[in-house]
Amino acid sequence: MSERVGNEAGDAWRDHVLKQVVEYLETNRDTIIDRFEADNAYNLKREDIEQSDLLDFDVAVTLHRDKSSSFGLGFGFFKANIIR
Secondary structure: OOOOOOHHHHHHHHHHHHHHHHHHHHHOHHHHHHHHHHHOOOOOOHHHHHHOOOOOOOOOOOOOOOOOOOOOOOOOOOOOOOOO
16 A cells, blocks of 8 residues: 555545445436346346345445456456455
């Protein structure tokens, strides 16, 4: 980790990115559901998704400062993991 960017600053950045992700999901909720409804092979409808607690999930942003992978939006910028 860069000496210039301490843990508190890193935490503030992570919290900012998480807020942006959550705001995007909230703003684009209907579009995201519409796309899934149109493309899913399980014939799930909006009503199924909304009434089956499928919209109840956690979103986490974790900084991977020690990783050297280039997966994501530019080297080291964004890494997404789906935890089941």
